[in-house]
Amino acid sequence: xxxxxxxxxxxxxxxxxxxxxxxxxxxxxxxxxxxxxxxxxxxxxxxxxxxxxxxxxxxxxxxxxxxxxxxxxxxxxxxxxxxxxxxxxxxxxxxxxxxxxxxxxxxxxxxxxxxxxxxxxxxxxxxxxxxxxxxxxxxxxxxxxxxxxxxxxxxxxxxxxxxxxxxxxxxxxxxxxxxxxxxxxxxxxxxxxxxxxxxxxxxxxxxxxxxxxxxxxxxxxxxxxxxxxxxxxxxxxxxxxxxxxxxxxxxxxxxxxxxxxxxxxxxxxxxxxxxxxxxxxxxxxxxxxxxxxxxxxxxxxxxxxxxxxxx
Amino acid sequence: xxxxxxxxxxxxxxxxxxxxxxxxxxxxxxxxxxxxxxxxxxxxxxxxxxxxxxxxxxxxxxxxxxxxxxxxxxxxxxxxxxxxxxxxxxxxxxxxxxxxxxxxxxxxxxxxxxxxxxxxxxxxxxxxxxxxxxxxxxxxxxxxxxxxxxxxxxxxxxxxxxxxxxxxxxxxxxxxxxxxxxxxxxxxxxxxxxxxxxxxxxxxxxxxxxxxxxxxxxxxxxxxxxxxxxxxxxxxxxxxxxxxxxxxxxxxxxxxxxxxxxxxxxxxxxxxxxxxxxxxxxxxxxxxxxxxxxxxxxxxxxxxxxxxxxxxxxxxxxxxxxxxxxxxxxxxxxxxxxxxxxxxxxxxxxxxxxxxxxxxxxxxxxxxxxxxxxxxxxxxxxxxxxxxxxxxxxxxxxxx
Numbered sequence: 200x201x202x203x204x205x206x207x208x209x210x211x212x213x214x215x216x217x218x219x220x221x222x223x224x225x226x227x228x229x230x231x232x233x234x235x236x237x238x239x240x241x242x243x244x245x246x247x248x249x250x251x252x253x254x255x256x257x258x259x260x261x262x263x264x265x266x267x268x269x270x271x272x273x274x275x276x277x278x279x280x281x282x283x284x285x286x287x288x289x290x291x292x293x294x295x296x297x298x299x300x301x302x303x304x305x306x307x308x309x310x311x312x313x314x315x316x317x318x319x320x321x322x323x324x325x326x327x328x329x330x331x332x333x334x335x336x337x338x339x340x341x342x343x344x345x346x347x348x349x350x351x352x353x354x355x356x357x358x359x360x361x362x363x364x365x366x367x368x369x370x371x372x373x374x375x376x377x378x379x380x381x382x383x384x385x386x387x388x389x390x391x392x393x394x395x396x397x398x399x400x401x402x403x404x405x406x407x408x409x410x411x412x413x414x415x416x417x418x419x420x421x422x423x424x425x426x427x428x429x430x431x432x433x434x435x436x437x438x439x440x441x442x443x444x445x446x447x448x449x450x451x452x453x454x455x456x457x458x459x460x461x462x463x464x465x466x467x468x469x470x471x472x473x474x475x476x477x478x479x480x481x482x483x484x485x486x487x488x489x490x491x492x493x494x495x496x497x498x499x500x501x502x503x504x505x506x507x508x509x510x
Numbered sequence: 511x512x513x514x515x516x517x518x519x520x521x522x523x524x525x526x527x528x529x530x531x532x533x534x535x536x537x538x539x540x541x542x543x544x545x546x547x548x549x550x551x552x553x554x555x556x557x558x559x560x561x562x563x564x565x566x567x568x569x570x571x572x573x574x575x576x577x578x579x580x581x582x583x584x585x586x587x588x589x590x591x592x593x594x595x596x597x598x599x600x601x602x603x604x605x606x607x608x609x610x611x612x613x614x615x616x617x618x619x620x621x622x623x624x625x626x627x628x629x630x631x632x633x634x635x636x637x638x639x640x641x642x643x644x645x646x647x648x649x650x651x652x653x654x655x656x657x658x659x660x661x662x663x664x665x666x667x668x669x670x671x672x673x674x675x676x677x678x679x680x681x682x683x684x685x686x687x688x689x690x691x692x693x694x695x696x697x698x699x700x701x702x703x704x705x706x707x708x709x710x711x712x713x714x715x716x717x718x719x720x721x722x723x724x725x726x727x728x729x730x731x732x733x734x735x736x737x738x739x740x741x742x743x744x745x746x747x748x749x750x751x752x753x754x755x756x757x758x759x760x761x762x763x764x765x766x767x768x769x770x771x772x773x774x775x776x777x778x779x780x781x782x783x784x785x786x787x788x789x790x791x792x793x794x795x796x797x798x799x800x801x802x803x804x805x806x807x808x809x810x811x812x813x814x815x816x817x818x819x820x821x822x823x824x825x826x827x828x829x830x831x832x833x834x835x836x837x838x839x840x841x842x843x844x845x846x847x848x849x850x851x852x853x854x855x856x857x858x859x860x861x862x863x864x865x866x867x868x869x870x871x872x873x874x875x876x877x878x879x880x881x882x883x884x885x886x887x888x889x890x891x892x893x894x895x896x897x898x899x900x901x902x903x904x905x906x907x908x909x910x
Binding site: 308309310327371377386390408410416510 | 781784816877878880881884885886889890893897900
């Protein structure tokens, strides 16, 4: 999360791919990088628009927020390491630009700018206002633990009273909503009528759709499985203990008893098939329709062969 | 077919009067197609087999169909009534009778016939839609809204023209029943085609200025004010925010001040610019301290920003001012739940759910509150209900 937003000069992917080009309909997109400065161009064959890239969103796949004539745009194409190369930005595949000026990307107003920078940077939004001056790229301590900077300053003077609240004390539902501020909460997805495979990106929404989700049970919170301070662990077996905390007769044993809340059932049904690599079956990997990004579906379930993607 | 022509005329009457659509005959054709398709389906379906006197019933039913084909509406109505006396389980007969009665403006009788039809054929979207329109004409606004919304959910808006008719009536009814914000959301549908006309603007103005009336119920000397408010809201919703800003400034300068004018502007602004919206809601409260709806919005904005503590004082004030206002109970329930008092929060939310069972926001809040308090099954039930309520809302509200 620390690399959710980068500034020019800190972009190894584009440094290694100094010239990227893709043709989409009548338009040709080019991203060129010289001496750590990248430019984004779109051409219709007779005219070309070129803008410098100031904001690089994403640590793997990259999308750029572009500025032109006082307006901001989400770049129409993004860089996907899986290709590796350029293709339409996820979610923008259906845009139909009417001219070269529109082909640069999707214009984003101030509310959406606040959302983009509010999640991909820290201290970018203060009391609802976008403040580029205070922005720090990526997700820093202050992003989740508001007041951390003050606390650090106070601690130099042996004053520890300003410590930010301990997020671990929140309920699983609250933690889902907290993480969902960026990863999209259940109600955000429902309220916005987002449906289909694109929602696999919104883990709190998918998790809450799981039959086993219990907002009062700490064994199913985001932080029960993920440590937000380190990179996400991608080895399926590493999550087995988290699943077995509920889905094993042994879950009543000492190892998990400590975290089993009195309001939660001691354990759920155990799997008749296996006791390892649980997520490989019950949390399938789903490719987005563009085929360039794969996410783990957090809607935990018994997956039946050939079943449609459950909303 | 006569039934189609007759129904067509009826739809033109309703829709033409409400929306002032140009080229009514052509545009009414699509709704006609819906009824035609449905009629053909009914025509080819089997006539009920259980008949006390098959020969007599068949004879009357055949005569009724012939009269209908001959455009002899009064005779056809009488013959269908006779046939249905012989066989009240003849669902097709009730549909034809209801359609014919609707076409001649006998809305009470049409509604009654369609009720019989729906008892025999539940979930028939066209019948629900036409019955809803009958109930609208009969001033049975609650029933009408319920039928039209059910018809929409069942796919009655299968043609653009049908959708216009039903959405427009839905919005009128939402306004008439005091659900002004929902009405404005419904009116947003009409901004896509930029098809404004004075009656539509007047209707939007009524919703915007929170006046639970139909356009025909408004006094003539008030129409200009409401039309101006509707025009400002329409321009905002279609994306011309500069024009809307100027029109709202003119509205704000009127003497005496227009109740709910700042509220309307704030409501339109809050999705894109919550800070500006807060200013407008505060101005509304200054001008009209008893405007509880503005106080509700002052609570709602921080709630959407996950700031229950900021929302709670506004929510408490709103609920104290007007305990019967469902939205005040909603914000209070949600604010309490999000600041740790889940038990009381749920109580307020459940009360709101009883008052407004089809309000999505209430069920979203209940799902969250139940989940927080460990009521897993209740939370799941509410979540499934929310997904069911939104399953036909296919167009994303914002870019994902």
